[in-house]
Amino acid sequence: MAGTAYAHCGTDWWSYDTPATIATKMQYKNQQGLGGTFFWELSGDTADGELIKAID
Numbered sequence: 474m475a476g477t478a479y480a481h482c483g484t485d486w487w488s489y490d491t492p493a494t495i496a497t498k499m500q501y502k503n504q505q506g507l508g509g510t511f512f513w514e515l516s517g518d519t520a521d522g523e524l525i526k527a528i529d
Contacts, residue, residue, distance in 0.1 A: 489517065495527035
């Protein structure tokens with residue numbers, strides 16, 4: 474399965490993506506023959522677009 478990074482802050486749990494988790498998800502998508510990729514928003518991306526560049 475793909476995988477996601479998690480963080481625990483007080484009583485809240487957060488999930489987030491890194492370039493490595495995105496790469497794993499893209500590999501899974503390709504292996505399953507799925508036709509596309511989407512994202513909700515990229516406000517957490519770096520100035521040089523590390524996250525968006527990990528999507529291929």
